[in-house]
Amino acid sequence: MEFTIxxxxxxxxxxxxxxxxxxxxxxxxxxxxxxxxLRLHNDLSSAQKQEIQISFKNVVWLExxxxxxxxxxxxxxxSRGNEVTLVDCERFHEKSDILSRNGFFKHxxxxxxxxxxxxxxxxxxxxxxxxxxxxxxxxxxELIDNPEFPRHSEGLGKxxxxxxxELFENARTHGKCKHIHTCGQFFPTKKKLHITIVDTxxxxxxxxxxxxKQNLSPSECINWAMQLGNTTKEGDIPGGLGLGLIFxxxxxxxxxxxxxxxxxxxELREGIVTKEDxxxxxxxxxxxxxxxxxxxxxxxxxxxxxxxDSIF
Amino acid sequence: MKTLKIRDLIKVDFAVTTEDGDSVFKTLDHHFQNGEKITLxxxxxxxxxxxxxxxxxxxxxxxxxxxxxxxxxxxxKISNSDLLLVKTVIQRAKEYFANKEKFEKNTGxxxxxxx
Numbered sequence: 001m002e003f004t005i006x007x008x009x010x011x012x013x014x015x016x017x018x019x020x021x022x023x024x025x026x027x028x029x030x031x032x033x034x035x036x037x038l039r040l041h042n043d044l045s046s047a048q049k050q051e052i053q054i055s056f057k058n059v060v061w062l063e064x065x066x067x068x069x070x071x072x073x074x075x076x077x078x079s080r081g082n083e084v085t086l087v088d089c090e091r092f093h094e095k096s097d098i099l100s101r102n103g104f105f106k107h108x109x110x111x112x113x114x115x116x117x118x119x120x121x122x123x124x125x126x127x128x129x130x131x132x133x134x135x136x137x138x139x140x141x142e143l144i145d146n147p148e149f150p151r152h153s154e155g156l157g158k159x160x161x162x163x164x165x166e167l168f169e170n171a172r173t174h175g176k177c178k179h180i181h182t183c184g185q186f187f188p189t190k191k192k193l194h195i196t197i198v199d200t201x202x203x204x205x206x207x208x209x210x211x212x213k214q215n216l217s218p219s220e221c222i223n224w225a226m227q228l229g230n231t232t233k234e235g236d237i238p239g240g241l242g243l244g245l246i247f248x249x250x251x252x253x254x255x256x257x258x259x260x261x262x263x264x265x266x267e268l269r270e271g272i273v274t275k276e277d278x279x280x281x282x283x284x285x286x287x288x289x290x291x292x293x294x295x296x297x298x299x300x301x302x303x304x305x306x307x308x309d310s311i312f
Numbered sequence: 313m314k315t316l317k318i319r320d321l322i323k324v325d326f327a328v329t330t331e332d333g334d335s336v337f338k339t340l341d342h343h344f345q346n347g348e349k350i351t352l353x354x355x356x357x358x359x360x361x362x363x364x365x366x367x368x369x370x371x372x373x374x375x376x377x378x379x380x381x382x383x384x385x386x387x388x389k390i391s392n393s394d395l396l397l398v399k400t401v402i403q404r405a406k407e408y409f410a411n412k413e414k415f416e417k418n419t420g421x422x423x424x425x426x427x
Contacts, residue, residue, distance in 0.1 A: 169363035236374035238408035241362040312382040
């Protein structure tokens, strides 16, 4: 009788090293800034069930409100089963404590104590599609009741709030996304308010191309969506006003609005519209608004007297 | 004429979501179907968006004519700037449903032929 002796080897599986993705040196709301973040998003687009570290090692400057885009990128990675951690945060914190002060680092489990107590950041937060009430409370606390919010006329304050809510509602209803990421920043000396709202749902390109049954470029799709009266809504609830009215207000306010959706980029600044198709795509929509809070802006009150009896 | 306060219907002073607008529409529709005329009270509403108004008032044009709505609905305690927004929403709703009707007619003609 022959015996075959089988030697059992105990294999120690080597854990695959995490993939490290480095955030670029400078992230601003210029086209190059968005391209950098979209390139990072693109580099990770095929990652599934991996351990990914997002490193702040090289970052010198990061426009704080744009961390909402990072939040959306992380959400998408996690939806594909990846385990994402932020690393080298302390190194960035030595240069700027803004991502600690606005709660972004803390949201992702990185606790770095901060010293300054100024409430110029509007916290980074993530909202589910059905959390409109929580969003209301967030805007109330972070913006309306914020003592750092520069003095402004009642009319201007109301308009800013309306615009922010229109954007959030637009993201909820058109994006049909799981979460909406938002973050902002006051600049009291420059009298500016920046706010960024990001969703990872259907893009404007998808919605507009589907509706028009035309193959418009992504930036042309955004341009179409920004025109007053244009809507992809079908059904018993009309649409087509939200984005167009924001466009009109920003023009009057001499602020800025940027929309990135798919690889379309659209910007309105000082009355000039810029459209460009970027090299990389974002699977969702980014809206970044800059409001000018200067008191010397004239907001012409509508002098039109509306006849209530014939309004309908 | 019965008065309905939006603040009481939606339980918050931010009239911003499509869902809240839709719930106001359903309430108005229910009263109109029962032949009741309504005054819609906008007091204590801090923020109003087109998303809410499209659903609350714009949607009425999917079911009722201007004359019907004019006969059954009044607006009260609304600022001039909010009234302007309502007027914009109403104009847009009329265009939206006029286009929708045209689209549906064209589609119907294409499928079934003209009479």
